[in-house]
Amino acid sequence: MSPIARSLAALVAAAALCAGVRIAGAQPASDVPTATLVAPRWSVAVDVGDFEPDLDSFELFYGDDKMTAWAVGFAYAFRPWLEAGGEIGRGHADGVGILTGQGVPGGQVDYTLWPAQAFVKVRGLFRPGQLFVPYVGVGLATAYYEERIDGQQKRTGTSELGAGARVGLEVYLNRLDADTHGGYGDGPVKQTYVYLEWRRFSTEQTGAELGGEQWLLGLKFGFGRDGAASRAR
Amino acid sequence: MACLLATPAALGNVAAADDLVVPRDFSDIQQAITRARVGDRVIVEPGAYQDNLRMRSGVDVIGVETARVILRARNPANALVTFDTVTGSALLGLTLDGGTLGVQVVGSNGVTIANDVLDGVAGTAVLVDSFSTVVVRNVTFANNAVAIERGTATAPVIGNIFFGNARTIVAADGATDNRANVTFNCYFRNADANPAFGVGFQLGDPLFVEPDAGDFHLRQGSACIDIGGGTDAIDASVADAGAYGGASADADPFPVGKPAANANGSAAIDVTWPANLDYHVTSSVVPGSYRLYYALNDAEPPLDGTDAGGGTQPSPIAVGNVTAFTLANLTPTVAAPGVPQLLSAEPRQNAAVLSWTAVAGATAYRVGYGAGSVDDNRIDVGAVTTLTLGGLVDGTLYRFAVTARAQAQYSIAVTALDNTPSRHESALSALTLAPLGDVVAGARSNELTAIPGPTTPVPNLPDEGCFIATSAFGSARRAEVAILRDFRDRFLLPTRPGRALVAAYYRASPALSRKLDARPAWKPWVRAALAPAVGAALVAVSSNAVEKAALAGLLAALAAVRVRRRRERAREEAR
Numbered sequence: 159m160s161p162i163a164r165s166l167a168a169l170v171a172a173a174a175l176c177a178g179v180r181i182a183g184a185q186p187a188s189d190v191p192t193a194t195l196v197a198p199r200w201s202v203a204v205d206v207g208d209f210e211p212d213l214d215s216f217e218l219f220y221g222d223d224k225m226t227a228w229a230v231g232f233a234y235a236f237r238p239w240l241e242a243g244g245e246i247g248r249g250h251a252d253g254v255g256i257l258t259g260q261g262v263p264g265g266q267v268d269y270t271l272w273p274a275q276a277f278v279k280v281r282g283l284f285r286p287g288q289l290f291v292p293y294v295g296v297g298l299a300t301a302y303y304e305e306r307i308d309g310q311q312k313r314t315g316t317s318e319l320g321a322g323a324r325v326g327l328e329v330y331l332n333r334l335d336a337d338t339h340g341g342y343g344d345g346p347v348k349q350t351y352v353y354l355e356w357r358r359f360s361t362e363q364t365g366a367e368l369g370g371e372q373w374l375l376g377l378k379f380g381f382g383r384d385g386a387a388s389r390a391r
Numbered sequence: 392m393a394c395l396l397a398t399p400a401a402l403g404n405v406a407a408a409d410d411l412v413v414p415r416d417f418s419d420i421q422q423a424i425t426r427a428r429v430g431d432r433v434i435v436e437p438g439a440y441q442d443n444l445r446m447r448s449g450v451d452v453i454g455v456e457t458a459r460v461i462l463r464a465r466n467p468a469n470a471l472v473t474f475d476t477v478t479g480s481a482l483l484g485l486t487l488d489g490g491t492l493g494v495q496v497v498g499s500n501g502v503t504i505a506n507d508v509l510d511g512v513a514g515t516a517v518l519v520d521s522f523s524t525v526v527v528r529n530v531t532f533a534n535n536a537v538a539i540e541r542g543t544a545t546a547p548v549i550g551n552i553f554f555g556n557a558r559t560i561v562a563a564d565g566a567t568d569n570r571a572n573v574t575f576n577c578y579f580r581n582a583d584a585n586p587a588f589g590v591g592f593q594l595g596d597p598l599f600v601e602p603d604a605g606d607f608h609l610r611q612g613s614a615c616i617d618i619g620g621g622t623d624a625i626d627a628s629v630a631d632a633g634a635y636g637g638a639s640a641d642a643d644p645f646p647v648g649k650p651a652a653n654a655n656g657s658a659a660i661d662v663t664w665p666a667n668l669d670y671h672v673t674s675s676v677v678p679g680s681y682r683l684y685y686a687l688n689d690a691e692p693p694l695d696g697t698d699a700g701g702g703t704q705p706s707p708i709a710v711g712n713v714t715a716f717t718l719a720n721l722t723p724t725v726a727a728p729g730v731p732q733l734l735s736a737e738p739r740q741n742a743a744v745l746s747w748t749a750v751a752g753a754t755a756y757r758v759g760y761g762a763g764s765v766d767d768n769r770i771d772v773g774a775v776t777t778l779t780l781g782g783l784v785d786g787t788l789y790r791f792a793v794t795a796r797a798q799a800q801y802s803i804a805v806t807a808l809d810n811t812p813s814r815h816e817s818a819l820s821a822l823t824l825a826p827l828g829d830v831v832a833g834a835r836s837n838e839l840t841a842i843p844g845p846t847t848p849v850p851n852l853p854d855e856g857c858f859i860a861t862s863a864f865g866s867a868r869r870a871e872v873a874i875l876r877d878f879r880d881r882f883l884l885p886t887r888p889g890r891a892l893v894a895a896y897y898r899a900s901p902a903l904s905r906k907l908d909a910r911p912a913w914k915p916w917v918r919a920a921l922a923p924a925v926g927a928a929l930v931a932v933s934s935n936a937v938e939k940a941a942l943a944g945l946l947a948a949l950a951a952v953r954v955r956r957r958r959e960r961a962r963e964e965a966r
Contacts, residue, residue, distance in 0.1 A: 255846040265846025309739035315855035366850035
């Protein structure tokens with residue numbers, strides 16, 4: 159099974175789990191809390207973690223099979239359980255290339271990737287103030303790349319449009335500390351989540367796969383109405 | 392930490408007063424003040440320090456050289472130095488530079504502020520409340536908003552220079568001070584509306600040597616010489632006003648600027664240096680003098696060369712009151728350097744990157760290389776241990792070797808001496824290195840080989856380049872394309888919006904460039920359309936900030952003129 163097929167299988171399993179939890183968590187109409195389930199419409203997120211490119215030889219040339227990556231993104235919630243958004247990230251590695259004509263590693267190469275993704279996320283959010291919120295998402299992916307090769311002209315470009323998927327778990331910090339956003343006073347941040355996310359995306363450029371797998375830890379800040387948080391208390 | 396433990400004050404078991412030396416014993420001045428005991432002195436060696444000091448009772452802070460012990464605020468909102476309920480403490484021999492408040496004295500007694508320079512304080516340089524007893528003596532106040540603000544007129548202000556301050560001495564409530572206890576001060580270019588100068592004052596240009604470089608010594612002809620009251624520590628005459636007058640003045644002249652040295656034949660070096668313009672050095676009655684220090688193949692003080700003048704002029708040489716001297720009849724000798732080890736020869740496209748071990752005493756290296764032998768070509772480089780050797784032919788096997796080379800090298804510095812009987816001497820100037828004599832080569836290193844060639848990155852991705860411009864101008868190597876590429880790399884890629892713009896361009900441009908290639912007749916029109924962009928990019932990448940600002944100003948002015956003309960025309964038409 160290819161990495162992408164494995165990832166899709168994991169994604170489907172996670173989606174099924176998420177949907178199952180939703181069904182199991184559904185309550186009779188009479189038991190539904192009087193509080194309305196709402197969430198801030200807009201949110202921004204910033205995360206950092208590892209990016210493992212889908213290149214078998216990456217470690218040979220860059221000394222590690224992973225590179226440190228970060229990303230920033232935003233999302234809009236059509237429903238508390240349905241979000242769409244976009245993000246841009248960065249991964250960078252210093253290493254060597256192949257000495258053409260000799261076929262051995264050599265030369266200095268700085269490889270920088272700026273992945274950009276647009277996504278739709280389904281969140282397992284069932285009640286106001288829910289502590290753990292699992293989610294799955296799918297979307298489109300592309301990447302801007304830059305290869306600086308010592309003594310040669312820099313190479314830059316953009317990869318083809320590909321696909322991406324993600325699974326994660328958000329922890330609602332306002333629930334752990336109701337004043338999490340209190341430090342902002344009457345500021346715009348109403349909800350704060352910390353999240354752990356597994357992500358995979360695939361995008362090619364002239365047959366080379368630039369995507370890979372990411373594990374990211376991040377913070378997500380919700381802006382605007384605070385219905386879920388205030389009613390949960 | 393070892394330094395801390397070795398300090399008597401840190402041990403806390405020494406009864407006698409100590410000198411705590413910064414940065415030898417403590418890394419910063421405040422740390423030394425905090426650890427000092429009553430009677431200790433904190434001695435501050437030359438350097439630039441960033442701190443806000445809180446003085447303590449019975450602890451003096453003394454700069455070794457006023458001009459070269461510079462204190463700037465760590466927190467500009469706070470006073471540089473604060474005496475808060477302190478008794479018996481002095482601040483001597485420092486330059487306090489900038490900040491919003493210089494020295495603040497609150498509820499303190501027996502405070503002395505002397506032989507300091509307070510330069511460019513945005514607020515009050517010395518602020519004394521009505522409960523303190525303070526002496527402000529032989530301080531140079533330059534370019535401050537308010538030099539002294541007193542809450543009590545009993546604080547004596549003696550022998551100071553007030554230069555370029557918005558106000559000199561004011562009462563704490565902001566009114567004009569009554570000038571009681573203001574004596575023997577020197578004033579010039581202050582902006583007081585209604586100044587009263589006190590007793591024994593002098594009005595006139597202090598003729599500082601070079602205030603922009605922090606040298607507030609006085610030149611010959613200064614109005615502030617011998618008018619400060621009391622006696623000078625430097626020349627035992629009537630004290631000068633300002634930081635370099637009075638009994639506790641720093642006596643050493645300001646260091647001489649870095650000398651220039653040029654080989655004169657194979658056994659002589661011509662040395663010149665800028666004059667020290669302190670009147671104690673330049674005096675036309677009894678001039679000061681200079682000393683020239685040198686050493687052969689040793690850049691560390693003491694500079695104790697012995698071979699000048701055929702061995703008759705050991706370092707230092709008293710050269711008199713001149714600013715040029717020739718070190719003649721030198722014997723530049725140097726031992727042959729050892730053998731370097733060539734560590735690597737990494738191939739690059741049309742190049743190779745070499746690295747080798749450093750050899751003690753080597754002042755340069757010679758790299759030999761060639762397709763047949765390392766003797767085919769040679770290139771001399773300085774005292775470096777890496778070299779990117781270009782101009783090689785890809786696919787050809789090259790051999791490389793390195794030879795260390797050494798040449799006798801003289802280290803030269805100059806000091807200034809004043810005209811007093813004590814002949815106070817400045818610190819050494821910055822060192823100048825002067826190579827001289829024949830070059831001696833060591834043995835050749837090991838040989839390494841490399842086959843230059845391009846590097847293929849992993850993943851091997853294409854450079855999409857400037858599609859439209861490349862297509863329009865016909866080649867990615869055209870200057871116009873290179874200018875646009877340079878602009879992209881320097882101004883667009885470093886910013887997120889720029890990268891987004893580049894990414895959007897790269898998405899759209901391949902299709903457009905294909906269409907352009909299919910219709911060559913369009914290319915002149917596209918080139919014409921790109922010309923303004925190329926011109927703007929050229930200005931952006933090849934001009935400095937001042938030129939950019941001037942151009943922007945010119946364009947703004949043209950635009951303003953045009954708008955004005957259009958409005959006038961509209962007004963006329965309306966009539």
